[in-house]
Amino acid sequence: MSAISERRERERAHRHQLIITAARELAEAEGWEAVTTRRLAERVEYSQPVLYSHFDGKDAIVAAVALDGFVELAASLHRARQAAPEPAQALRAVCRAYLEFATERPALYQAMFVLPTDLKFASAETPPPLRACFDEFVACFSPDNERRELFAEVTWSALHGMAVLADSGRIPPGLQEERLDFIVTQIAGTG
Amino acid sequence: MSAISERRERERAHRHQLIITAARELAEAEGWEAVTTRRLAERVEYSQPVLYSHFDGKDAIVAAVALDGFVELAASLHRARQAAPEPAQALRAVCRAYLEFATERPALYQAMFVLPTDLKFASAETPPPLRACFDEFVACFSPDNERRELFAEVTWSALHGMAVLADSGRIPPGLQEERLDFIVTQIAGTG
DNA sequence: ACAGGATGTCTAGCGTTGCTATGATGGGGT
DNA sequence: ACCCCATCATAGCAACGCTAGACATCCTGT
Numbered sequence: 320m321s322a323i324s325e326r327r328e329r330e331r332a333h334r335h336q337l338i339i340t341a342a343r344e345l346a347e348a349e350g351w352e353a354v355t356t357r358r359l360a361e362r363v364e365y366s367q368p369v370l371y372s373h374f375d376g377k378d379a380i381v382a383a384v385a386l387d388g389f390v391e392l393a394a395s396l397h398r399a400r401q402a403a404p405e406p407a408q409a410l411r412a413v414c415r416a417y418l419e420f421a422t423e424r425p426a427l428y429q430a431m432f433v434l435p436t437d438l439k440f441a442s443a444e445t446p447p448p449l450r451a452c453f454d455e456f457v458a459c460f461s462p463d464n465e466r467r468e469l470f471a472e473v474t475w476s477a478l479h480g481m482a483v484l485a486d487s488g489r490i491p492p493g494l495q496e497e498r499l500d501f502i503v504t505q506i507a508g509t510g
Numbered sequence: 511m512s513a514i515s516e517r518r519e520r521e522r523a524h525r526h527q528l529i530i531t532a533a534r535e536l537a538e539a540e541g542w543e544a545v546t547t548r549r550l551a552e553r554v555e556y557s558q559p560v561l562y563s564h565f566d567g568k569d570a571i572v573a574a575v576a577l578d579g580f581v582e583l584a585a586s587l588h589r590a591r592q593a594a595p596e597p598a599q600a601l602r603a604v605c606r607a608y609l610e611f612a613t614e615r616p617a618l619y620q621a622m623f624v625l626p627t628d629l630k631f632a633s634a635e636t637p638p639p640l641r642a643c644f645d646e647f648v649a650c651f652s653p654d655n656e657r658r659e660l661f662a663e664v665t666w667s668a669l670h671g672m673a674v675l676a677d678s679g680r681i682p683p684g685l686q687e688e689r690l691d692f693i694v695t696q697i698a699g700t701g
Numbered sequence: 702a703c704a705g706g707a708t709g710t711c712t713a714g715c716g717t718t719g720c721t722a723t724g725a726t727g728g729g730g731t
Numbered sequence: 732a733c734c735c736c737a738t739c740a741t742a743g744c745a746a747c748g749c750t751a752g753a754c755a756t757c758c759t760g761t
Binding site for chain 2: 746749750
Binding site for chain 1: 623624626627630631632657660661663664666667668669670671672674675678679680681682685688689692693696697699
């Protein structure tokens with residue numbers, strides 16, 4: 320009863336992750352509008368209903384992909400911040416890593432920040448990876464700065480605006496580096 | 511041949527606008543996911559195919575709504591900028607008007623800036639109302655500032671990020687005024 | 702004034718979407 | 732060895748965007 324059901328649970332968990340990565344790969348290859356439950360089921364070589372035995376619906380699958388994305392983004396931001404030689408350059412490094420993440424994985428970024436989601440932000444039940452991302456921005460400002468959370472929010476907002484407007488072609492995508500430079504110097508100016 | 515066809519053309523133009531406003535009202539009342547061609551057709555009291563005799567498809571209807579939105583936003587920003595007593599306060603006034611627009615007409619704002627669109631931004635065939643909005647931001651900076659377009663892009667990006675993250679609950683929506691204050695003073699600092 | 706043609710509108714339907722009820726199948730427990 | 736339950740696929744539902752073809756309506760030319 321135990322060894323067998325344990326194996327089954329392992330297989331189930333493995334298939335769970337398989338669905339997530341398949342959704343992600345499909346989205347990154349052809350965009351989220353190409354991610355249908357049928358194509359996804361075909362890709363994992365199961366029928367549609369198994370998707371619904373793992374997730375409450377398509378939105379939940381997208382949310383799971385997004386959560387994976389937050390783990391990666393948090394790691395990337397952390398790495399960037401630690402690699403910065405001085406605190407003054409930490410903010411710039413983190414911002415650059417953020418924009419890089421957004422431009423190199425546009426579909427993943429969309430799942431995290433654009434598509435409608437049930438993920439709770441900025442609340443008690445915020446998933447840890449999500450808060451970790453935010454905290455990387457906060458950590459770029461001095462601990463005795465009372466408004467560092469506000470600073471982080473605005474920095475994040477500005478980067479998000481740049482990323483999404485550039486991705487959808489609403490601002491020319493070529494000058495992101497200049498914009499980044501501007502926003503960092505302006506915000507760090509009295510940070 | 512002329513008077514009659516003129517009347518028809520008037521009726522057609524009137525119906526054209528009727529579709530646009532109906533789509534907008536429906537979106538603002540129940541969100542864009544509730545705007546289906548069937549419901550829209552029922553609302554304007556015509557059958558579905560008439561929608562396709564006026565627009566190339568649903569996306570084109572959304573784009574038309576967005577274009578109307580840009581006209582209104584441009585007017586609102588212009589009003590705000592003119593009402594500002596000093597140039598130093600013009601930027602703040604325009605930014606505030608922008609955020610007000612985004613929070614009070616979230617569905618319209620989505621059509622303009624979030625939903626996938628064919629509208630050309632920042633190019634030769636950019637529709638005038640669209641460019642007018644951008645120019646209101648540019649006009650907040652000194653004419654002999656070579657980088658005023660960059661300033662405008664970053665300002666716009668930051669506001670857009672704040673607006674969309676607050677609307678989707680990804681940052682607490684209550685502190686927009688503080689964020690606005692921060693971003694304006696930081697950017698205007700060396701504007 | 703009347704037939705003919707063009708214009709405009711609706712009914713009906715196609716293919717696809719997210720999602721689910723039902724039935725078969727095969728391995729595990731006693 | 733047999734039953735039984737969990738697991739999975741087939742098939743189908745309602746709703747979606749969109750379109751072909753039938754129908755009606757009104758203008759035009761003789």
